[in-house]
Amino acid sequence: MYKDVFVFIEQRDNLLSKVGIELLGKARELADERKQYVVAVLVGEKVQNYCDTLIKHGADKVVVVEDPILKEYMTEPYTKAVYHIIETYKPEIMLFGATSIGRDLAPRLAARVHTGLTADCTKLEIDPETGLLMMTRPAFGGNLMATILCENHRPQMATVRPGVMESMAKDEKRTGEIFIEEMTFSQEDVNVEIEEVIKTESKKKDITEARILVSAGRGIGGPEGLKPLESFAQVIDAEVSSSRAVVDSDWIAKDRQVGQTGKTVRPEVYFAIGISGAVQHLAGMEESDLIIAVNKDEKAPIFDVADLGIVGDLNEIVPKLTELMEKELAIKEDIE
Amino acid sequence: MKIVVCIKQVPDTNVVRLDPVTNTLIREGVPSIINPDDKAGLEAALQIKDTNPEEIEVTVLTMGPPQAEEALREALAMGADHAILLTDRAFGGADTWATSNTIAGALRNLNYDLIITGRQAIDGDTAQVGPQIAEHLKLPQVSYVENVEPGEDYIRVRRQFEDRYHILKVQLPCLITTLTELSEPRYMSIGKIRDAYEKEITIWGLADIEDKLDKANLGLKGSPTRVKKSFPKSGKGVGEKYDDLTSDEAAQKIIEKLKEKYII
Incomplete structure (x- = not known):
């Protein structure tokens, strides 16, 4: 039985x-x-x-x-x-x-x-x-x-x-x-012999454990394009993740990859920045509670799953968002 | 050393699209490729062969419909010595259990020191067939392999985990499953493409392997799992979308949304 x-x-x-x-x-x-x-x-x-x-x-x-x-x-x-x-x-x-x-x-x-x-x-x-x-x-x-x-x-x-x-x-x-x-x-x-165990833990939190993810796509344009996202992530205490394209281009480490061949995440907020949203990517993040997408291509499939979609230039929006967020959080701290 | 690489011909899922009207997969015009993890495994086998081409023999094996022969020709053109196509209607509709039983049966017909499979195929993404072949053949297995160094009667491999690597020494014979990042597959050479079309591909049906396995474990009937239904993924409700905001307004809109959801 x-x-x-x-x-x-x-x-x-x-x-x-x-x-x-x-x-x-x-x-x-x-x-x-x-x-x-x-x-x-x-x-x-x-x-x-x-x-x-x-x-x-x-x-x-x-x-x-x-x-x-x-x-x-x-x-x-x-x-x-x-x-x-x-x-x-x-x-x-x-x-x-x-x-x-x-x-x-x-x-x-x-x-x-x-x-x-x-x-x-x-x-x-x-x-x-x-x-x-x-x-x-x-x-x-x-x-x-x-x-x-x-x-x-x-x-x-x-x-x-x-x-x-x-x-x-x-x-x-x-x-x-x-x-x-x-x-x-x-x-x-024991039919294999472990000769060595090499830990690769980075100081960064595993992206599957993060409450907020700021995720970078090909639209960031290059490794330099990550910096504004990292600054924004720091302000709102988020982790940076990415689409497969960013990992394949070696702009970020493999352990940051969201999607079918990466990790499945369901944070409270998922920022998709410059991510077009191939099905393989959506499979890894669409269960997120709140999805906010910024992309200059209004036809990008990411907008089909986004709760809030902004068609626009991430290079302008992300720094502006970081600036406003800093002010916002500073006001909140004052009240507390 | 004799190496058998198990490969699968798969549709390139990166170009698979859904028909928006019927919600079914559009298969026409989708190219068939050697599954990427398998191709990396084949490349690893060929690199081992490069160290001693006379002594090391690489056989590729695939199970599939007759057109899977194309994948074998490509493998021969990359430098594999022999190719075997397992094809029979009795093998069709198999889940991973039945597939692994069929392939294990064929492998019992062969001499091998090392069996290589890709970690997973991009059309199914199960990662199950490799370990299940190893179990049927009672071989040690190492999956998620991203580096292989051959030794005298062993191999040393780097096994990937999410947060660590193991360097493992495994006595031959054994089975490993390989990751795409293991190696960049070589291109087919013109000479070898010509050779590949002259080489004979061994074709095995049920009659060629039936004394090596239990026929109750093959095909659709031998599969413990069954697909009850398949359906396109349901999209979620449409959210808000703005295409006319200044960056200032856009940033403000995002902050409002975060406040509305009590994130900040």
Whole structure:
């Protein structure tokens, strides 16, 4: 009997990734509809201390596998651990973040379990008639959406990009159960040798975590064109992101890229500055709460998704906006 | 060393457009290309071959309709030694599970030390087939590879994550999935284009690989997932748009909007 909605909780260096918490929020909705439990799957070296956090964010149970071998992500030991959990607990649904870890682990697992897997879902719903998980994802570079079912195999597995689902507010009153799975790992489970781990964290915040994004497109004209956007971002405490064109031209680092081949973001405000808005870009940002676009081409597709569209010259508007914003915020501080 | 590169012929999704009236994909006139991540993987294989052209053999393999032969010809013209086309109606309609089973079956017919697939194809973006082939063949896998150095009986690769890299040493045989940024694919050479059209492409159907796999795992019937429906993305409601504001007015308008939404 397959039951319950399981979520793989990603952690790196014993720090939880936000996507795991977001998936717990979604899992909570799905499980309530199925009248089932939400189970968080926590795998790592020393991670038990997070059980409480996971429960307060929606989990009813936490299943933990701890071993020194699980410190850094490696495909085989992680597959072995989660496979063991799937075989032991038989989930009806299992969700993973569509990260460079989730998109390596989930397909390997789905093949081992012999079940279906749907990648990069943007919407997950329960079909009220059949109780099946309806997994909706973009296809053809975001030109089309497809709803996928996995009817006869369990668990129904899906990956979801960070930033797509909303996490549940922390509920201090929630309680849950913790299960520690005893597993033994040996050197035979390690079929790759990690010679070096090189961290590339910049001081900048990950764009998926930013409340406000000021995003640059080809229209900024060159690497110099970023400076006014950076000044504006600094004034309103935002991060700078970009379209693919800006990354491909080497004007900004790859980790700033929004879109199908970059990151999916849903900030409170997304400024699209000089971005025309190819479908691949829109796929990564159209869930933003407020979209403000500035572009000199009135036919740019970005205006189709913008809440506020300004047809005009960004080289004039952005510095003016920065100036007015500084004044505005200074007045506000005076009042406070 | 024997390297097999699995490639896919894909429509160039950058030029795919929706018909505004019928809301269906316009496929006519859309060029077919070798999937970019796969092409980078092929280039990586050819660079390894360049270090010892006599000893290193590169085979390209694709599954698809008969016209996928074009992609194989292009790969041969870039310098691949052999090409195999897996084509059979029984393979059609496959999801990633069934696709990976089919390709794994064909790979069991071959000798290989290193299998390379692209990380993901631009028409599906799943990134699943590579790891699933590795699982079926019980091989170590490394995905998101952006650098490869061949060794004696191992390879050393740089594996990309969002916030770090791993330098990994992996014993052969193994499977890696490659990123477009790994290498800039070479152009086809005139001489090799000529050769490519003279070389024979091996065509395998179900009969050629059926003793290497479980036929229940192929094609549409062998696929655990099913597309229930597909539909064009719904646009959101139209917002405000101004094309006659001075930069002063425009900036003011933006600030009003931010205040209205309690952002500032």
